[in-house]
Amino acid sequence: MNQLPTSDNPVTMSTREIAALTGKQHKDVIRDVRVMREALAKDGADLRHLLEHKDARGYTAEFLLDRPLTETLLTGYSIPLRHRVILRLAELEQRTAPPSIPRTLPEALRLAADLAEQNNRLQVAVSEQAPKVEALARIAEAGGSMCLTDAAKHLGVQRCRLIEWMRANRWIYRREGSMRLLAYQPRLAAGLLDHKVSIIGREDDGAERLASQVRVTAKGLALLAQKMGAPRSAAHENVARNEGSQHGR
Incomplete structure (x- = not known):
């Protein structure tokens, strides 16, 4: 339950926000507060x-x-700066204002109707999201893995965008001086990614030359679809196509 504002719990504004609203340096706002505090303390203010x-x-x-x-x-700032901060204070107070209590039967009926309408909208939203959630769950339960190119196609994004996102969010990385992508160990341990090791040749001494390729698991694909906001026409429709082919058999 949100705590309603009272005289013992007033709306406050930080000096950082005041600095941002007025364009002043935060250290200067801190200085101004100290000057004000000293003057008010001498005057016996609470x-x-x-x-x-x-x-x-x-x-x-x-x-x-x-x-x-x-x-x-x-009071020591310019009128436009005062205006900005006072508007922001009013906004903060409006957000924490206690809800109005109906005083008449028509007001109570209007409030009940509004709450019922909000509840209906939430139920519609849940119903619309349910197939998407179910599709992602089925993807996550599937087996196997795929290369980054195929994962990008399923997600409906460009391969370079997928790689950029995965690197920025610490899914994959490159060792210094190498162009080969590797998975971070926590992603491997969580079953989101795996490495496919292939033989690409042999050394002069006959030893096999191995290469490792990052691959996205079904569980990882489902999570990427959620994190990246992949369009429905990608991962979800892939599930639908698979189900359609199974029903047609």
């Missing part, structure tokens, strides 16, 4: 809602200010 977070070295990482302190800080 500063319980001024929270200071420090990093592991003991330096100030950020301050968290409630609305009054935020607006006090902004």
Whole structure:
């Protein structure tokens, strides 16, 4: 359950966000807060809602200010900068505002109708996603593996995009000075990838020359389809074609 804002739990804004909204350096905003804190403390102001977070070295990482302190800080800034931050404060408060409680029977009926409509939309979305989820589950349960080119075709993406994504997300890598792709050990252990070792020749001393090729397992293909947002016409329709051929036998 979301905690509703109260006087003991006000909406706060960090100095980092104030810096981003105003275009100021965060260190300068921190300085301004310290100047404000010193002046208010001398005046006897209540500063319980001024929270200071420090990093592991003991330096100030950020301050968290409630609305009054935020607006006090902004009095020294230009009108456009004040306007940006105040709009952001209003947005934060709107997000955490408690839901309105129906006070009349028509309002209660309208709320019930709205909730029923939202529930229907969720049920429709679940029904639409169910075949896709089921298809991915069947892919994951299948056996065998395929090369990266075939995996890209099943996913409906270009081979270079698949390789780029897999390298960026630590599925595969290249050793320095080599163009051959290798699978990271955690991906092998998880059954997402495997290596196919082939004999490509022999050395002068007669020893076999071996080459290893990264291959995507069925389980890996299913996960890639989810992670990369592969279109339905790729992995899902491949399952459908396989099922159709089986029914036609």
